[in-house]
Amino acid sequence: MTKETTSFVYVTYVLSTPEKVFEAITRPDVARRYWGHENVSDWNPGSKWEHIRANDERTVELVGRVIEVSPPTRLVITWANASQASDPAAYSRVTFEIEEYENMVRLTVTHDELEAGSGMANGIKKGWPAVLSSLKSFLETGRGIDLFAKPKSA
16 A cells, blocks of 8 residues: 655745755754754765754754755755655655846755655645744845744734
């Protein structure tokens, strides 16, 4: 029996260059400034990547493999919780497409092959909009947003 899958697509426009957007995703020293995590890999097809919390504990939270890389326009990776790294069925796929639009960039993030209704599928629906808003803010203003902010009480 095959599992039911779902996908999530987020598109944003960033006043930046394809090179800077690609670096913001792949360079640990840049990602930590807007994501609070570092994406660590040599970014070669077949290589592993790790999503490491940028704090003293340096916890590896997500893992995967690089499927495809075409700097600065495309990156495809697999994605799973580090605690489920040994389970092939736990992996989903993330595709970053970076397209130049005059003086800006259209960034499309497609997260697919997600198990429908899973904790990961539900979590990324909140996670990607916050992370990509922070990436946009960081590249346009030099400051990311607080990814851990909570809604204000009424």
